[in-house]
Every structure is written in structure tokens, then in C-alpha cells.
Amino acid sequence: METTTSTAALAPDAVAHDGRGNTAPLIIVTILFFMWGLLTSLNDVLIPHLKAIYTLSYVQAMLVQFCFFGAYLIVSLPAGMLIRRIGYQRGAVAGLVVAAAGCALFYPAANGGYGLFLFAFFVLAGGITVLQVAANPYVTVLGDPRTASSRLTLTQAFNSLGTTVAPALGGMLILSGSVLGAQELARLPAVEQVAYRAQQAAAVQGPYLVLAAALLLLAVLFALARLPKLVDAAGDAPAGRFADLFVHKHLVLGTIGIFLYVGGEVSIGSFLINYIGEPHIAGLAPADAAHYVSLYWGGAMVGRFIGFAVMRTVSPGKALAFNATCSMLLILVAIFGSGSVAMWAILAVGLCNSIMFPTIFSMALHGLGRQTGQASGLLCMAIVGGALVPFAQGALADASGIQVSFFVPLACYAFILYFGARYVNLHRQ
Template sequence: MQPVSPSTTMEASHRGHAPLAIITMLFFMWGLLTSLNDVLIPHLKAVYTLSYLQAMLVQFCFFSAYFLVSLPAGRLVRRLGYQGGVVAGLGIAALGCALFYPAATGGYGLFLLALFVLAAGVTILQVAANPYVTALGAPHTASSRLTLTQAFNALGTAVAPTLGGMLILSGPADESHSAVASQAHAVQLPYLGLAAALAVLALLFAVIRLPRMDANTDARTTGSSLLRHARLALGAMAIFLYVGGEVSIGSFMISFLGERDVAGLDTAGAARYVSFYWAGAMVGRFLGFAAMRVVSPGKALACNAACAIALVVCAVVGHGHGAMWALIAVGLFNSIMFPTIFSMALQGLGPRSGEGSGILCMAIVGGALIPFVQGMLADAAGLHLSFLVPLACYVFVLFYGIRYAGPVRPT
């Protein structure tokens, strides 16, 4: 094998910059779409008079799509290529957003269907875009590169709660039949706008030219054989628990900040503070992009998980603004977890990375199941104690980071 010259490496790096910038737009959009669920949950809970457990069906239907759609999405991406997969994902997500219009008169069940269709599109985007980003440069900086794109994903999640609070939660509290119908219709225009934006992005990605990358995997390789790789199998469990913990905290934060012994905020006011939670993730990812070029991803992951554990403990046992800011600050330490676990789990899979990505995206179903568990605990034991569920999730992430805390090795 001939050595690669520094000039060749630099040229390849520059060729990857423009595609990376374009793909980053996708990360922003699916962050926005995912974080809007944090606003939908208290909104629909009030409109349809739901328990915490029933309200968590929002996250259950959204994140269950990752489990059900990820493997078919992997096959679709192998057939269409990464760019074709992005176009398909954007189109399906646009359809899901458009379904919110009839859902306003069709009841809670149709809202859940719309969320599932929307999430199916986002799942295809995840399966196509994450391995594409890891392939756009040197393998030893894949964690750093994916962390940078995830920073823009976090920008979308930071914008969404404030935007959703203004557009969806700002109506007056009124339990009359006409007011409830009006509150249900409050989601129509915001989601039609999102449907239009996604359709425009789909057209853009259909016509632009991006570098072709092989999305094929060895047909003899199966998910079960891949899961014999301990790094991937444990990484899938870490993704499952991390996403579940992060989504649980975001899902319950508006209700938590509304508690009298915490901050006593109304839903619209609390939604603005949820933006701080997601903004912390954005800031942390920009910092992580630089730091993880020299720091072992495993060590960075373990350190952040330990800090998240300490902060959740403070929120569980604390009261007032101390508990409020402790829970919000967890977002800062969530920052690097997803991209770091994702790239660590794919390390060493080579041409099977696409299928490994599908398995990891299936693990995002933790966002459906963990909030469900927290909802049951919140109904049974109270909101404060229910945060022991995400606490347990971060303990496993700490274990994964410690286990694979070796140095960064250029390859």
C-alpha cells in the first residue's frame, strides 16, 4: 500500500467541507422536529386531558419508528444511495408534518399516526446521514466531525421549544369545548410550514451533486453477526439508554418547571427554559468538536455521564431554582454523548458501517420506551422521583465510556 501524502489528505479534507456543510442542514431540521415533541406533550395533555403515561404516547409513537423503520431504511439507503435516501426521508417527513392538519380535527390517535410518519422520515435521514458524515474525512476524527454536525442538530432542538411555545402554547387557558378545539388547531400552521420547508429541502437534495459513497454492505452480513462485536452491541444499548434518558428529561421538563416547589411556571414560560436545556447541548457539541480531536472519546463520554448523573441527583433531591437549573444543565453534558457513542460503536466495522448504523438507529427506540417507564413512575410515585429513570440510563453510559476509554488512534 502506498503512503498517502499530506497534500492528498488536505485535498480530500477540503472536498469534504462543502458536502459536510450541506448535510449539516439536515441535522438542524431533525433536531427541530424532534424537540417540538417537548411542546406537543403538555399541549396535547391539556387538550385531551391525558395522564402522564398517556401523554408519553407522543414519544412512544415517534421513537418507535426508529425501531420499526431502521432496518428497512438501511435497505432503502443501499438501493438508493446516501443522497437518494436523504431525499426519500425528507419527503416522508414532509408528509408526516402535513398530516397534522387533518389531525387537529381527527383526535389524538391521528396525531400519533402523524408523528409516526414524521419519525419514519427522520429515521431514514439518520440512517443515511450519520455514516455519510463519518465517511467524509479521516476515521480518527469521525467523532469530532459527527459532534460538529450534531451541534447544529442541537441548535434545532434549542430553537424548537421557544418557537413552539410562541406558536402553540401561547393561547389562553380555557376548558370550554370551542377553546379546546381552537387549541387543537394551534398546531396546524406551524407543521404546514415545516412540511413546506422539508419539501423544499427534498427538491434541493434531489438536484445538488454530492460525492458518491458506497452504501452497500456485504449481503452475507446480518444484524445478529454484527452484534457479536461487543463494541457495537454495548454501543447500541448505550444509545438506547442515552436517547431514552435525554428524551425523558426533555419530555417532563415543562411539567417539572411547573411544579410549585420548583419554579411554578406556566407551560409557555417553561417552554423557554427547555430551550436552554437543548442550547446547552449545542454549546457542548461545539466545545466537544475541538476537544475530542485530542481527547479520547471514551474519556470524554465517561466524564460527561458522571456530571449528568450528579446533576440529575440534585434535581431529584432539590427544590426551587437549584433543582430547575440542575436539570437544565444536564443538556450541556448530554452534548457529545450521541455522536460519541455512535462513532465509537461503528469503529472497526469498515464496509459494514451502514448496517451497523441501522442497528444503532434502531436503538433510538429508547426514546419511546424510557419516557413511558418514567411516565408510569411519575403517575405512581410523583414527578421528582420519576427522574431516577434517566439517572439509571446515564449510569450505563458512564460504564460504556470507561470500558472504551482508550486513546484516539489515527488510522
């Protein structure tokens, strides 16, 4: 999932544009973007693993995304207040430490049950939220302002790299062992069932302890790094009341678009391993299916480069409408098809996702002037769609089957098509 960088209300204090002085801090920030992508995409591996261990329904399994992305809504405002109090660099360190604590909680969660896993996901996502609010602005100030866009492109590419490698890595480290089916597990005595669940859940302990150590190391490096001091730029302060934002129809529709896009993208990724494992689709074991999930997220990375070239001549609205249409057609093939055709169709949606987040974001902010800062906050809160849309797909999967459940993300992309077509000439390049 994409991260956003906005410095509309920030100004660097005594920023040096010397490349040598900024190289090390920029490397650290780039690693942070990679870690965000890695930790977010690992959820797609853990969801089917926890579902099998605790014999969960799809709705229960989607509580993982509900707790993870729900943190964006709950923690964003407190994170902003914390950072204004302690500063951006200390805020980034605090976010890293909290995220490390969330990863460390996976160790006791292996013996504490599904509820403790959900709490660990929330703590981890809360730390990531603080970290994003604090660290994102450094991308644009670590170097010459004229090359800020290229630096942002680089960090976003590493974010996509993290989402791409995480499923394959998680498949090898977490899904490599065989898991008993629900009927096989039910035949075991109650004591053996508890011991079996603890043994299977322990597969996450080692990888997440390594991640906790990596985050703590990054916290130390970030604390020691010589970074420019960021201060609020009074001249860029947003004007007007928050309620005034809702008179801008394209912003309201764009906020809904971000909500549904993030929800649809995350929801598809969450169900991919189970979908590919269906006998009439590919019948793959979870560890093997995880490698294909990497292709879904990798498609978004490749699509960004294609989109960068195409959108130099094509308006954002047309590009958005085209990609949404392609996504809908591919999902319909995945719903009504079978075999490798259906599998590759749903994986190809990742390629179509590539331009959607930044395109919707920029179209929604078009022409807002001094209200841009407030509007950006509203759009970032809409990322909570990643918590709610998978929940809706889980309910439909429990009621009608996993293949039919993809009508939920289909509806999400239908709205994105509407938004792109309605504002096809907005923000024309």
C-alpha cells in the same frame, strides 16, 4: 438528538472537490440537519400542550415519543431497502416528502383527536428516518475527504442549533395561549369540551403547515441539486452473520448504552416543561418554561466544543464516566431539591449530554473492522430507547409524581457510567 454519518459501505462516483460546486449542495444538507433537530425538539413543546388539551396521563402523553422514536426501529430496515432500489438522492427526496406529509397531517389532527396526532408523529418520524439513511453520507463526500470531519462538525452544530431554537419558537407559536385545567374543563358541557379541544389543538396547524412547505421546498432543491452519485463499495461489505456481532461485549454494552442514553436525554427533555411548571420548582407557565428547554438542548451544543478540546488529551472512557457521574449528581439535586437550584440542575444535564452519543458510538465500534457497517446499523436501531424510556418515566410520574420519575433517567446514566468506567482504556487517544 444527534444524527450519525457513516460511509463505511459507500463510495462516491465522480466526486468533485471543487469548493464552488459543492457549496450549494452542502448548504442544503446542512439545512436538513437543522430541520431534523428542530422537528425532534418540537416534541418537547407539543407533549405538555397535548397533555393539557386532552387531559392525558403522563404515560398517555409519552405516546408521542413512543410513536416518533418507534419509527426509527420500524422504518430503518425498509428505508435501507428503498434507498438501495431508488438511490440515495431520490431516497432523500422521498424522505422529505414523507416528512412533509407527516407535518401536513397535523392540520386534520387538530379536529381528529389525539390518535391522529400520534399517527402524524409516526409518519413524520418515518420520513426523517428515510432522510437520515439517504442524506447522511453526502456530508463526507461533498468536498475534500481530508476535511470531512470538519464538515460533519459543522452539520452537527446546525443539528444542535435546531434542537436549541425549537422549544423557544414552539413556546411562542404554540404555547402562548392559556389552557384550562382538568377541573375547569370538566365543568364545561360535552359539546363545549370538544369545541375547546379543537380550538386549542388548532394552535399547531399553522406552524406545522409552514414546516411542511419548508420540507417540500427542500425536496425540490435536493432533487435539482447536482450531487455525487453514491454506490455500494463491494470491498467494504460487512463480513459474517449479524448474530456474530453479539460476541463483542463492548458492542453489546455500547448498544445498551445508546438505547439508555437516547432514552434518558429524550425523556428529560419531554418532562422539562411540566417539571419547571411545578409550583415548588419554578411555577412557570408552559410558554415561559419552553425557553428554558432551549437551554437544556443548547447546553449540548456548547458542551460539544468543550468536549472537542478536552478529549484531545482525555480518553473517551474517562470523559464518558465523568459526564455520566455529573449527570447523576445533577439529577439527584433535581429529584430532592426545589426552586431554582433544582431547575438549573436538571437543565445542566444537557451540558453533560454533549459528548455521550458520539463517544458511546465510537467506543462500541472499536476494533470491529469489516463488521463496522453491521454494528452501526445495530447501534442506530438502539435509538428506539427514545420511544421506551420516556414511557417508563411517564408510568413512574403517574404513580409517584414527576420529581420522583427522574429516577428513570438517573438509572440510564448509571449504566453509561458503568460502560465508560469498564472500558476506560478502550480506544485511547
